[in-house]
Amino acid sequence: MTAALTVALSALAGCGGGGDGGTAAPASSTPAVPAGAITITSGNAGGLTAEAVDAGTAGAAGGSATLLTGVEVQATTSAQPSAWRRLPALLRLAAAQGGASVVVGVTVDRLVECTVGSISVTGNQALVNSASPGDTLNITFNDCFEFDIGQVSGSMALTIVQANANPTLFVADGTLTNLTLSRGTRVDRLSGPLRLSFDDRAGSQTVIDATSSGLTYTRLVNDNLRSQRTLTDYTYRAVITASNGQTAETFSYAATGNFERLGQGVAWSASTTQPLVTPAGAARPASGAGRILGAAGRSVAVTVTPTGLRLDIDHSGDSGTDTTSDLTWAQFDALL
Template sequence: MHSLTAIGCLVALSACGGGGGGGSGSASTPVQTSSLTTITAANAPKAASNGYAATNAIGQSSSLTGAVTGVTIAPAGVGVVTPMLDLVKQAVSQNGAKLLTGVTVSNACTGGGSMTIDATLHSQTTLSNGDTMSVTAKDCIEDGSTMNGAVSISISGVSGDVVNGTSGAVTLDMRFSGLNVATGSTNEVLGGDMKIALTATSATDIALTISGNSLQVTEQQAGTTVATRTLTGYSLTGGQHGTTVTAAANFAVSGNANGLGQFAYTVQSVQPLVSTTMSDVPTSGSFIVNGAASSVTATIVPTGVRLDYSAKGDGVITQTSTVSWTSFVGA
C-alpha cells in the first residue's frame, strides 16, 4: 500500500470523518477584527456550519496531491479530483518517456472531452525535486464528473519514495486556475494557491501540513451559486496513526452564503477533530468561529454538535443548543 494512498482519507476530511477546525493555535490571517461580521444568536448555527464547510474546502482541494501519484481519492460532495487522478496515473504510466521530455501529452477522457498534461519529470517511476506538472481539462468526463480548467504542481522536499513505498516526504506547491468540476447538479470552482507538506513513516503513520495565501471556492447547485468563500492565511495540520485521523485548521474566511449573506469570520481550532478511517462523523474535537465582538464554538458530543454562542465574543456563553450531525452539516 503506497503511503499516499492512506493520505486520501486524511485530506478528504468529510469523507473520512475529519474536518472542521481542530487543534490549537492562532490563525494566520490578514483579516482585521474591525472588518468581521457580527454573529447573531439566530445565525450562529449557520456560521458554525459555514466554518466547517470552509475547512472541508481545504481538505477536498488538497486531495489533488494524488494528481502526481495516481492515487484515487473520493471526497464527499463534489468529486473535485477523483476523475482527474485516474487519468493522470494512466498518462504517467503510458506516456512516462514523453513526460520526461516535457512534451505535452493529450489523453481522451473516458466519457468524452480531453485532458492535456505538460510535465517535466526526472524519473518515470517516482517524484524528484524540481519536477513540475500542469494538467488542463477541457470538457473532460471521468467517473460522472465534467472538468474544465487547470492545476499546476511543483515538487520539492523529496526524500524516500512516497509513490512506490510506504515512507518518505514530499512538498507540493499547487496553483488552481479556474478548476471547474461538475457532478450532477453540483458545480465547484477552485482558484488560488496551496502548499502541502507530507511525511510518512508507514502507510498508516502520516503527518500532513496544508497552507496557503488564498483559496477561492465557488459552490453552485442546479446552476445557482449557493456559496462563495475566500480563505486567506490558511493552515491545516493533520495526521493519521493507525485508524485514527486528526485534523486542525486555522484561517480567515469571507464571502457570501445562503442563509448568511455577506460574511467575514476567522476560524480557529480549540481541540483537534478526531475520527477514524472507517467513519464519516468526528468523535471528538471543537473549533470556534469568531465574528465582530461575537463567536460560536462547535463541539462534537455523543448526540451531535453542541453550539455555544457568545454574544460579546468574550467567552461568556449566552446561548447553548445541541443539533444532530446531519442538521449541523446541512445548515
C-alpha cells in the first residue's frame, strides 16, 4: 500500500487512544420529533430508553453480544464501544502489512487475508507520499473473521476531506453499505452517508466525531429482527483521555423505524444532556444524562446511577415528572 493510504488508514486506526484530561464532550441539543412520535407511558418508557441509548451510541449499550474491541468480555452486562470506536480495529486489518498488492501510479488494489475471509482495499490519491483532500479509499469486508473482532461484511467508501502528515487529524466523508458487525447472538448493520473524523492535534485528548443526515441502523438478535431504524440529524462524539483513561460520549438524533417491542412506524428524538462518562476498564458509564422526546411534549429524562438508569417520566406533557422508575443494566440489556 502506498504511503498516503497507509497514513490515512493509520490515522483512523489510531482512534482508540488519546491524550490526557482536556475538554469533555459537550452536551447535545435534542432535534425536533419526527412524524409518528411515540406516546410515552410508564409501560413503554423502559423499552424506549434502551432503544434510544442503543441507537445514540451505535451499539455501545448492547452488552457483550456484539463486543468488537479485541478484548473478550464474558459478563453479559459488559458494555461495548460504539460502532464508531470499533471502526479503528477494522481499519487496522485493512492497513495490515502483507497480502497481495498492486500499485499502478497512484492507484492501489490490495487484498488483506483475515483468519477467515479477506478485506479488499482500493484507492486513488493525488500525491504518492501524503494524503490529500479528494483521495479515496474503498474497503470491502469479505466475510472477514478475526477472533478478537468477530465477523464483518459489507463495505465503506471514504473520501478524504482533510488530513495532516503526522497524522493527528483525519476527516473523511463516506458511505457505509450494509456494513455488518456480527458477534455472538447479535448483528448490527449500518448503511448510509457518514462524516468521520479523528483529531489528536492537541496531544492531550483524542476526539472522534461521526455525523450523518440519514443513517439506516438495523439490529438482529438470534436472527430475529429487533429494530430497523433511520437516524436523521445524527451526531456522535467521543472524547478519550489518557491521564485517567476515561471516555466521554455525547449524541443527538431523530429516529423513525420498526421495533419488536415498541411497534411499527415509531418515532422519537433523543440527546445527551450530560456526557456519558465511562472510566477506564469500566463496563458501564459512571455518570451522564439524556432526554427522549415523544408525542405531545411527553418525555423521559434519563440519568446514570450506580446500578443502571433512573427514568423520570413525563407522560402528561407538562414538563414535570409523573413517574420515576429504575432500570438495572441487566434489565436494560434484556430489553434489547
